Amino acid sequence: MTRLRGRGISAVNYPTGMNLGGDPSQALIHATTTGNFVVTLSSVDLGQGLRTIMTQIAAEVLGVPPESVIIDTADTDTGPHCMGTFASRATHRIGNAIIMAATEARNALLDVAGEELEVAAADLETDGDGRIAVKGVPGKSISVLDAALAAHFKYGRTISGRGIYLKPRSYPDFETGAMDPDSCQAHACTIAEVEVDTETGEVRVLKLTSAYEIGRALNPMMVEQQIVGGSWMGMSHALYETTEPYYPDRAHGPVDFAEYLMPGPADIPQYDAVILERPSASGPFGAKGIGEMTANSPIPAIANAIFDACGVRIDELPITPEKLLRALDAAAVAPRR
Amino acid sequence: MRSSFVSFTLNGEEKELLIAPGQRLVDVLREQCGAMGTRNGCGQGGCGACTVHVDAVPMLSCLVLAELAEGCDILTIEGAARDRTLHALQEAFVAEAATQCGFCTAGMIMAAKALLDRDPAPQREAVVEALSGNVCRCTGYEPIIAAVLAAAAMLARLPAAAA
Structure with a gap:
């Protein structure tokens, strides 16, 4: 192992x-x-x-x-x-x-x-x-x-x-395709640290460190709530949540949320969140949106950390033990140069 | 099969209710007793949202037949606060921002209370173990674990009677 x-x-x-x-x-x-x-x-x-x-x-x-x-x-x-x-x-x-x-x-x-x-x-x-x-x-x-x-x-x-x-609705410029689709953009960076078990294919996320630039944190405690909860959800999307695999057919797959895998309290990483504020000109008191992005940034960070750990690049989510073991086997047959 | 009268204590109050065969405790608590704090989540013992104490033992009230509650002492989230004062766990859940949508919160607090009732100074691992049957979709669990540890510290500072 x-x-x-x-x-x-x-x-x-x-x-x-x-x-x-x-x-x-x-x-x-x-x-x-x-x-x-x-x-x-x-x-x-x-x-x-x-x-x-x-x-x-x-x-x-x-x-x-x-x-x-x-x-x-x-x-x-x-x-x-x-x-x-x-x-x-x-x-x-x-x-x-x-x-x-x-x-x-x-x-x-x-x-x-x-x-x-x-x-x-x-x-x-x-x-x-x-x-x-x-x-x-x-x-x-x-x-x-x-x-x-x-x-x-x-x-x-x-x-x-x-x-x-x-x-207001923004129509794309006919010549260039340029348009103004949103009001402002928030920014994030996440660093994931993982441990890959090459025998079982299991990935354990040890730490998720995130910095979020969200304009103005109107309620810093709730912003941190979003970041921590979103980190978990991102990890869940990256590694756990799927109705596959099922063998030999669909009848053997999970049929409800009781059988749908998500990380529990024993599976969580250490979370670290940093909030940066660069007020948005259009936001209320400078605020931008923080909601959805918190579940997004952990996913590529975890995929990249797995590549860093064991050299296999998996581009289909979630990165289940089965997919990881198959990728490791394929890499062993045709070693990377 | 006929309905029968079942007597139990709910949060210190005597109850005598006509219970149909096969009725689940979670439904009796919510629909007949009006104790709506207990949530009916998955209804199959998978999420912990319906956790209540039956004779001081945490149980999934969706899997308990109400008929079997005869003579039992049942505690729900409504009984966690006393004399209009929140339980330390409830205080800590607020302070640590351990609740978002709130659907899991009552079950989490009842599961954690069962832990603190038998182990007032748990290590983090024991808290994780105690909460492992309760699912949360919002918080990432860390604020909940932190709240339980904070509540234990809070209770340690209180005189024994208040706990």
Whole structure:
């Protein structure tokens, strides 16, 4: 039995959003009588943390505490239009739509507060903690709650905002084929360290070290979550997930997810994640998308590490023990020069 | 085969329910007891999402016939927090970002709680072993392992009664 170690590297540029026939998403915001702000979206949180990020963005722009933001992603039949949660687009598209909606709602809020305090709205500032004060005169202030109540019951106004972000359709240039398919690109580099067992064909990933340049990490803890979870998923795609082989026929293959192989807690490598920030001009607070690319960059890094370890180049995923042993056998018959 | 009354304790509360033959414990917990925290994942013992404690032993409630729960003491995720205070594992799962979509979380916490109940200061290998029957699609497992170890450290600092 021989165990060979190898190291491989990959580099990825990944688009944020896509183009198709144009890529819009909308957000609507309104204040309740209690001074909470409801952000209505049709975008869905799959566990990646969309609700948290959208709460942060809305609170930041409105100038209110995150606790007073309610994200309502209830129903795509009745909500404002969203193209969906895919293409690593949600933070960028919906975040920008929320910035637009929250800016309008904030202006409406400050208009009411200005009337109540008998000052111009432009002279007001929010403390991010539920109060609106005259700039430089913290004693002269009104709570967001009282401003919301006044809007509803005294002035008969809504404190609300409409937002949309559209990445317009880009047609390829007839002569050159050039086009503008995405809004920005995030970048990543992954180094994989593996150990290949040349007797069993098994590959163990020892370490995945990744650096991600994602514009601005709006929530660094959740960015790291995406990187670590994506590293695992990339490793799973690279080495495990398949409904093959099956012998002698399909009836003997896995029939459901209970029989579908994925790495468990005993199979994980050491993960190391580094976040780099080069703000994107079009992103909300400079953010780019981090979602999908995290599962992509480990795959070529692992394939390259296997080549480095044992000299065989496998270009079909996943790199199962069977494929590796067959490749090693072929290489032994016709040794590389 | 006729339905029969089955009595058991759920999170400290006495229950007496009419159970049909062949009914699974996971369905009784979710549909008859309203304990929706326990997830029905694969329904065939492969994913661990439905893990509950039966007489302090972690079991896959999709593989337990509810009739066999007669006289048993059952603990689900709803019983992990006490007096409106989260269990150390729940605190640690939040702090370590050990949950994303959340579907595996209740089962993970119940599997980990069974470990900490019998081994309050586990090594990493023991945590990995205890979680090896629970599948997670999002986190890459490392934050979950870290959370269990952090919870053990948290419990070690608490007076014994609080654990």
